[in-house]
Amino acid sequence: MLTGSCLCGAIKYEISGAVGPSLYCHCSMCRKWHGTAFRTRLAVPKRSFRFVCGEEMLTSYRSSADTVKTFCRVCGSPMVNSWDPDPDNYGLAMGTLDGDPGVRPSRHIFVGSKAPWYEIHDELPQHEEFP
Numbered sequence: 001m002l003t004g005s006c007l008c009g010a011i012k013y014e015i016s017g018a019v020g021p022s023l024y025c026h027c028s029m030c031r032k033w034h035g036t037a038f039r040t041r042l043a044v045p046k047r048s049f050r051f052v053c054g055e056e057m058l059t060s061y062r063s064s065a066d067t068v069k070t071f072c073r074v075c076g077s078p079m080v081n082s083w084d085p086d087p088d089n090y091g092l093a094m095g096t097l098d099g100d101p102g103v104r105p106s107r108h109i110f111v112g113s114k115a116p117w118y119e120i121h122d123e124l125p126q127h128e129e130f131p
C-alpha cells in the first residue's frame, strides 16, 4: 500500500496495486502548476486510488479543454490531474508520495519547451513534445 499527502496534511490518499509509468514533463503548464523546472508525473489507475481524508479540501482548475488539475486549497500542493483521453488513470504529482512506488521516471517529454535555466543531466529518452 502506497500513501501520500499534501503539504499541510489535510489531504491524504492511498494506492493499492500497480502504478506507472512515470515521466518528467517540461511543458510550460506543468512548470507553472508545480513552480518547478518540470513536473514528475506517475500514472495511477483511478480504481486503485482513494482519498483517505480531506477530499473536500481539493479544488480544481481546468487548465485546458481536456485536462483538470486538482490541488489542496490550503497549501496549494498539486495532487492529481485527469486527462480526458486517458479516463482510467490519474496523473499523480509524484512528489506527494510518502514512500517508494518502485517505479522510476522513464523519459522526458515537452523538452522543446523546457526552462532555459535547467539542463537535463541523465540518459533518459527526450521527446520534443508529446511522443
Ligand SMILES: [Zn+2]
Pocket: 006, 007, 008, 009, 010, 011, 072, 073, 074, 075, 076, 077
Ligand atoms: Zn494541503
Ligand SMILES: [Zn+2]
Pocket: 025, 026, 027, 028, 029, 030, 031, 039, 110
Ligand atoms: Zn506538462
